[in-house]
Amino acid sequence: METTGSELGELADDRRLLGRTSTAERVADILRTRIAEGFFPPGARLSEDSIGGALGVSRNTLREAFRLLTHERLLVHQLNRGVFVRVLTVEDVEDIYRTRRLVECAVVRGLGEPPFVLDGLRAAVVGGEQAAREKHWKGVSTANIHFHRELVALARSARTDELMRGVLAELRLAFHVVDDPRGLHEPYLVRNREILEVLKAGRRDDAEQLLADYLDGSRTRLVQIYAGLVPEGDAAER
Structure with missing residues (x-):
């Protein structure tokens, strides 16, 4: 399941929340909220290129945000496949x-x-x-x-x-x-x-x-x- 163009356009609106002091923690806050709202549903693959472009952040910043949310058990990294929103057992x-x-x-x-x-x-x-x-x-x-x-x-x-x-x-x-x-x-x-x-x-x-x-x-x-x-x-x- 990939994120659609319209959804990425909506996510791009969140760029204003980053301000001039963009950090991985702020990106994680945005993604955490979007996951909680169901914008990224369980099982959805999170594209580094699409989300990074929508938010206007570097790949390294986004990867750090992914790492933080993986630690919180909201995301899971699958080898050679990418990062996905977790599906709970x-x-x-x-x-x-x-x-x-x-x-x-x-x-x-x-x-x-x-x-x-x-x-x-x-x-x-x-x-x-x-x-x-x-x-x-x-x-x-x-x-x-x-x-x-x-x-x-x-x-x-x-x-x-x-x-x-x-x-x-x-x-x-x-x-x-x-x-x-x-x-x-x-x-x-x-x-x-x-x-x-x-x-x-x-x-x-x-x-x-x-x-x-x-x-x-x-x-x-x-x-x-x-x-x-x-x-x-x-x-x-x-």
């Missing part, structure tokens, strides 16, 4: 959810005494509900990811934020394989609202239990769907 998906449960539940457990600062969490819930009213299901998916990032941000830990940024970016690789974004994401709008309201009431323990049940149910459902879409033999080698 079922085991990858299960491991992502194990990590999420460990981190997200620990964050809620360690919140301390109420009241909690929930502005970011509230904005994510409202954004998801608005996207659903507009039947913008990818927007619902994005808002749901924002909900969990804002939840982890309650820990006020840059290291935890960075960890979850990578974990949730990986998770979206699985979401992009599923062809029913509404069915996958809409049911969790109510759960997000419920967790928000329980935290507003200061009931930290109840929020942790709701979150644990939420993540366990989400993992079971996604694994069932994903296992039928990506057989183990088709996953990109790691």
